[in-house]
């Protein structure tokens with residue numbers, strides 16, 4: 001991903017699912033108007049999820065995800081099906097592609113049930129209408145044909161029209177424009193209104209960002225959380241001043257007035273805390289991201305699990321990306337060291353990175369996740385949801401560091417709702 005593209009985690013994720021040969025890859029090609037995915041009459045052509053980023057008008061930046069057929073067989077086939085279903089975790093809107101000449105199969109119906117259960121908006125795309133014999137109308141969803149011109153974008157409209165049937169011929173492109181319009185109107189709007197930091201700022205507010213440039217920092221660029229934060233500060237009409245940790249103190253003293261907020265990389269939290277006068281609000285990129293991805297409360301509570309850690313307990317340290325060394329260094333070296341130092345215990349550490357996330361979490365005393373800037377909100381919600389469902393405390397790098405260094409309370413001050421929550425927790429713990 002280049003700096004001139006919307007990060008993948010910010011794009012609406014559209015997953016295409018269905019049986020082998022239903023025409024999933026053909027629909028992707030018709031939507032993108034390119035040979036993005038291989039199409040053939042051989043069943044099981046697509047064997048791994050394929051991601052295609054694009055600007056999809058009138059929707060904006062999206063990622064389309066092609067998946068292997070839901071009815072794949074054999075040992076390898078079952079693995080492929082599972083990989084396809086894993087894509088559901090990050091899907092914002094699903095397209096269930098059905099061969100219209102065959103109608104809904106058992107697998108299609110099961111998937112439709114699953115989509116309803118998850119409350120995911122979806123469309124059933126009846127493909128190959130050129131060879132349909134008239135019985136193609138399947139299932140009990142409403143037909144969206146004829147509705148495409150209607151402008152009504154309320155949440156209840158979306159709920160009522162999720163599951164609608166759309167007829168297309170992927171091979172000739174017929175119906176694809178209508179499909180795009182329907183898609184655009186079913187997409188949840190939440191991602192466009194949520195802000196990383198902009199909601200805390202007024203125009204012309206000063207914000208100081210602390211970015212260490214050490215050996216671990218990637219060459220020639222800033223990392224994604226830093227880029228996105230600067231972008232959001234600018235969007236509010238506020239002013240961002242970026243400094244290294246080594247210059248923070250001087251930078252603060254050279255400003256004519258104190259900044260409203262200092263946002264630091266968690267690795268230099270302690271120093272930023274020391275160098276930032278108490279009357280200035282201080283937080284970290286990872287705290288902003290936990291709030292942005294909707295799991296700040298769980299993350300803050302999760303950090304407390306350190307207090308009950310015993311020798312030999314297992315801790316899972318998990319990060320969403322595989323590529324910048326900065327994460328690796330902090331995840332595999334610094335965090336384990338700090339945890340042992342803080343608790344005086346000798347736990348066992350497991351490390352994972354990238355798209356994979358352990359299914360059986362019960363064996364862990366706690367999970368420490370990175371900020372997840374490379375993962376979309378749906379995927380982060382899934383991971384935090386799984387931990388909660390399995391009763392395992394989960395926190396993130398930055399919040400755990402703040403907790404161990406005694407800075408957590410201060411770094412939550414910019415968010416009044418969190419300060420209230422901490423107070424309530426303390427009260428409950430006392431009683």
Ligand SMILES: Nc1nc2c(ncn2[C@@H]2O[C@H](COP(=O)(O)OP(=O)(O)OP(=O)(O)O)[C@@H](O)[C@H]2O)c(=O)[nH]1
Pocket residue numbers: 018019020021022023024025026027038039040041042043044045046047067068069127128129130131168169170171172
């Ligand atoms: N008649 C007709 N055939 C189509 C249409 N769309 C796709 N096909 C054909 O259906 C076959 C399967 O298409 P794919 O797009 O590869 O199907 P898929 O769902 O991706 O299949 P797998 O990757 O094997 O799971 C190909 O031979 C396509 O040419 C259509 O609208 N009409």
Ligand SMILES: [Mg+2]
Pocket residue numbers: 024025026037038039045046066067
């Ligand atoms: Mg395919």
